[in-house]
Amino acid sequence: TIAVLDFGSQYTQIIARRIRECEAYSRLYPYGTSAEQLRADGVIGIILSGGPSSVFAKNAPLPDPKIFELGVPVLGICYGVQLMGRLLGGAVAKSKEREYGHGTLSIAKPGRLFNKLPRKLRVWNSHGDKLTALPPGFAAIGTTENSPYAVIEDRARNFYGIQFHPEVFHSERGSDVLRNFLLNVCGATQDWTTKDFIKHAVSDIRRTVGKSRVLLGLSGGVDSSVAAALLHRAIGKQLTCVFVDNGLLRAGEREAVEALYGRHFKIDLRVVDASALFLRRLKGVSEPEQKRKIIGRTFVEVFEKSLKQIGKGVDYLAQGTLYPDVIESVAIDNNPAALIKSHHNVGGLPERMKLKLLEPLRELFKDEVRAVGEALGLPREVVWRHPFPGPGLGVRVLGEVTRDKLEVLRQADTILLEEMRKSGWYAKVWQAFCVFLPVKSVGVIGDERNYSWVIAVRVVESIDAMTADWTRLPYDLLQHISNRITNEVRDVSRVVLDISSKPPATIEWE
Numbered sequence: 001t002i003a004v005l006d007f008g009s010q011y012t013q014i015i016a017r018r019i020r021e022c023e024a025y026s027r028l029y030p031y032g033t034s035a036e037q038l039r040a041d042g043v044i045g046i047i048l049s050g051g052p053s054s055v056f057a058k059n060a061p062l063p064d065p066k067i068f069e070l071g072v073p074v075l076g077i078c079y080g081v082q083l084m085g086r087l088l089g090g091a092v093a094k095s096k097e098r099e100y101g102h103g104t105l106s107i108a109k110p111g112r113l114f115n116k117l118p119r120k121l122r123v124w125n126s127h128g129d130k131l132t133a134l135p136p137g138f139a140a141i142g143t144t145e146n147s148p149y150a151v152i153e154d155r156a157r158n159f160y161g162i163q164f165h166p167e168v169f170h171s172e173r174g175s176d177v178l179r180n181f182l183l184n185v186c187g188a189t190q191d192w193t194t195k196d197f198i199k200h201a202v203s204d205i206r207r208t209v210g211k212s213r214v215l216l217g218l219s220g221g222v223d224s225s226v227a228a229a230l231l232h233r234a235i236g237k238q239l240t241c242v243f244v245d246n247g248l249l250r251a252g253e254r255e256a257v258e259a260l261y262g263r264h265f266k267i268d269l270r271v272v273d274a275s276a277l278f279l280r281r282l283k284g285v286s287e288p289e290q291k292r293k294i295i296g297r298t299f300v301e302v303f304e305k306s307l308k309q310i311g312k313g314v315d316y317l318a319q320g321t322l323y324p325d326v327i328e329s330v331a332i333d334n335n336p337a338a339l340i341k342s343h344h345n346v347g348g349l350p351e352r353m354k355l356k357l358l359e360p361l362r363e364l365f366k367d368e369v370r371a372v373g374e375a376l377g378l379p380r381e382v383v384w385r386h387p388f389p390g391p392g393l394g395v396r397v398l399g400e401v402t403r404d405k406l407e408v409l410r411q412a413d414t415i416l417l418e419e420m421r422k423s424g425w426y427a428k429v430w431q432a433f434c435v436f437l438p439v440k441s442v443g444v445i446g447d448e449r450n451y452s453w454v455i456a457v458r459v460v461e462s463i464d465a466m467t468a469d470w471t472r473l474p475y476d477l478l479q480h481i482s483n484r485i486t487n488e489v490r491d492v493s494r495v496v497l498d499i500s501s502k503p504p505a506t507i508e509w510e
């Protein structure tokens with residue numbers, strides 16, 4: 001086991017992720033975990049994470065000093081290196097200014113950490129205090145513009161310190177530095193796979209839950225689907241899934257959920273048909289924010305009511321929260337910890353219902369969740385689904401939402417998705433969907449004039465939905481999609497293509 005002692009950095013989970021990428025096994029520990037505990041757990045290496053605190057702060061989080069006597073390699077990152085400076089007899093200077101952003105690292109002696117890596121690397125800094133004198137036994141092996149002690153090592157004791165953040169994507173070859181630490185310095189074995197994650201998660205869930213019942217709001221999206229499959233593997237009939245049909249779903253969505261979770265996995269699935277209520281509340285409302293608020297509020301209300309009905313003996317509410325949901329933003333600010341917030345999809349519900357929250361995926365990133373889903377036997381269509389907004393088609397029928405418009409949109413959207421899948425483009429794009437435009441245009445079918453609705457096609461590429469660009473689909477494919485929609489969907493006379501990027505547009509139209 002590699003122990004990651006968590007001093008509160010928003011990057012701690014990214015360190016853990018990098019370790020998983022090396023297929024080595026790691027555990028996050030609270031920063032104050034005793035050396036004795038770490039020894040008992042068979043720890044072969046320790047990483048001290050960064051953190052928002054200053055080593056000079058009154059309540060600065062400190063590790064058990066005995067961890068330096070365990071005889072295992074230690075790597076301090078950022079705050080971690082300042083701790084080493086402080087606890088092992090070096091000197092640290094207090095600084096009001098944070099050094100933040102890119103720097104250039106020059107490596108004098110590669111040693112085991114920078115083995116086979118370039119001598120100059122662009123690295124990402126985010127720290128206030130910094131090391132000003134080396135602790136005894138240490139030598140500096142790398143420098144940046146602002147720090148003569150950017151990388152330090154004590155070869156005899158296998159202690160290493162890195163002032164910048166090797167774990168973040170912006171640090172060039174940073175993951176190779178961590179890999180060198182894990183494999184060359186700690187001698188970690190590479191045998192930790194998705195199957196092991198599932199095995200551990202299953203026993204964790206069983207231990208936590210005991211004989212209690214667990215409720216999960218299932219949306220059919222990737223995260224809640226994987227959470228459902230994982231929880232079901234762990235606790236079987238103690239899990240109840242609630243799927244709310246809000247009347248704003250795409251064609252066949254509810255049936256697919258019933259078939260997969262109800263019949264295939266044999267999960268105790270309760271489908272709540274609240275479509276009439278949602279559509280009634282949306283009647284006459286055309287302002288997008290108001291629509292979103294109504295849909296969100298109604299969802300919480302319906303979910304809470306069904307909880308009361310079926311929630312006897314339920315102690316846990318499970319959610320498919322992922323790590324990127326846990327941090328609000330990866331941007332670094334003066335105080336990274338201040339950015340960290342807990343993410344509640346069902347806003348305040350667990351507190352009101354006195355339920356404990358269970359989030360078995362909260363340490364994982366999206367691609368890892370997909371791998372877990374595949375290993376649990378979820379079909380590829382589920383695991384690789386595009387994102388779909390909570391308010392559903394409610395924000396894709398522009399203006400007032402009605403049953404008729406929803407039906408037109410569903411038919412057009414089904415055709416688009418069919419053609420995207422058939423041509424192999426579905427898997428290459430971030431999202432592909434139709435938008436119902438509440439304008440009528442003139443068309444002609446046979447000899448007849450027809451005056452009916454317009455459908456917009458929106459297909460985008462993106463890495464994280466923060467920015468997006470429209471996808472250059474082949475003209476032939478676009479023509480085929482347009483032909484099918486205008487021919488097969490009654491009441492559509494025209495198809496237009498959205499060629500806006502984000503920013504300045506957004507991915508959704510409302």
Ligand code: XMP
Binds near residue numbers: 387388391507509
């Ligand atoms: P925008 O339209 O803001 O969308 O560029 C960015 C991404 O978020 C999705 N989206 C939502 N997801 N609830 C969600 O769960 C929502 O209310 C919501 N609104 C937008 C959108 O589909 C895109 O992937």
